[in-house]
Amino acid sequence: MKLFDFVWLAIGILLTSVTAWVVVSPASSQPRLEVQTDAGVWVYPLTTTRTIEAPGPLGVTDVQVSAVLGKPTLVWVSDSPCKNKICIEMGKISRVGQWVACLPNHVFVRISGTPTAGGLDATTY
Amino acid sequence: MPQPTEPSLTSTDHRRLVPFLGALSLFLSTIEYLFPKPVPFFRLGLANLPLLVGLDTFSVRELALLLALKVAGQALVNGTLASYVFLFSLAGSTASFVVMVGLHRLIRHFPAIKSRSSLVSLSLAGALASNTVQILLSIQFIFGPTSLVIAPLFYGLGTGGGLAVGLLAQTFTQRSQWWKKVAYGTS
Numbered sequence A: 001m002k003l004f005d006f007v008w009l010a011i012g013i014l015l016t017s018v019t020a021w022v023v024v025s026p027a028s029s030q031p032r033l034e035v036q037t038d039a040g041v042w043v044y045p046l047t048t049t050r051t052i053e054a055p056g057p058l059g060v061t062d063v064q065v066s067a068v069l070g071k072p073t074l075v076w077v078s079d080s081p082c083k084n085k086i087c088i089e090m091g092k093i094s095r096v097g098q099w100v101a102c103l104p105n106h107v108f109v110r111i112s113g114t115p116t117a118g119g120l121d122a123t124t125y
Numbered sequence B: 001m002p003q004p005t006e007p008s009l010t011s012t013d014h015r016r017l018v019p020f021l022g023a024l025s026l027f028l029s030t031i032e033y034l035f036p037k038p039v040p041f042f043r044l045g046l047a048n049l050p051l052l053v054g055l056d057t058f059s060v061r062e063l064a065l066l067l068a069l070k071v072a073g074q075a076l077v078n079g080t081l082a083s084y085v086f087l088f089s090l091a092g093s094t095a096s097f098v099v100m101v102g103l104h105r106l107i108r109h110f111p112a113i114k115s116r117s118s119l120v121s122l123s124l125a126g127a128l129a130s131n132t133v134q135i136l137l138s139i140q141f142i143f144g145p146t147s148l149v150i151a152p153l154f155y156g157l158g159t160g161g162g163l164a165v166g167l168l169a170q171t172f173t174q175r176s177q178w179w180k181k182v183a184y185g186t187s
Helices: A003-024 B011-033 B046-053 B060-078 B084-107 B119-142 B144-175 B177-184
Strands: A032-037 A040-045 A050-055 A060-066 A074-079 A099-102 A107-112
Touching (some): A003 B119, A040 A050, A074 A099, A074 A107, B011 B046, B011 B060, B046 B060, B046 B084, B046 B119, B046 B144, B060 B084, B119 B144, B144 B177
Antiparallel strands (some): A032 A040, A032 A107, A099 A107
């Protein structure tokens, strides 16, 4: 390998490092939805209303995302082939760190990103 | 024996060599198909090998024909000819082609740079150009800003793939007696 080969290699490593830093940097970590299944992890923005069909060993789990301007985006499981429907009963999530899981169907839904400064961890009645 | 710097192929030889290298691209696409990919349009760049090897030998027009054969071959092997994956592949390959051929033709005028670079430089530059264009297209048309999540993986694998393919191409052009014979008419 020659001098400019190393220069281009350094550029490649630099691009990899910079983009990795941008992605994992807390300051730039916008909240996003991660849907994990046996087939892999899908990442979605929380800015669009959509229905996500997450496949699992029992069938398809439907995940709803409701994005309304000026309101927190809500995410919930609307339908699932599992027996107990606990994932549906878990209700709607909207904040970073919250999650809904359908263990029988191997579907895990969570909102990832940096928690809002000063936000509440949880509420009780 | 010093390596000749000017190609000495006749036009008939070119006509035979371009489709042969196109077929080699198709074969390498099949090999590449065996590797798992983070997203459907990601390529390791193995099929770029004939293009890299031919940089010193072919004209831009012949290299463009080789690129077309490579893109079409990849689409046929992967079954993506009628999908968005084909457009991504085409855009990435075209960007890679423009950067590799452009740099190659440019540094010919600067002997100091030429003596300090090899096909590894061109392969890495092409891989990074291809990855950059595909990430930008992904951000613009498919996944939105979330696409940035795949960028480190893209650049990391692209750099590794570009390095490996560049080293392979450099070693092949330096050591292959067959290539020296068919490309330069010497052995």
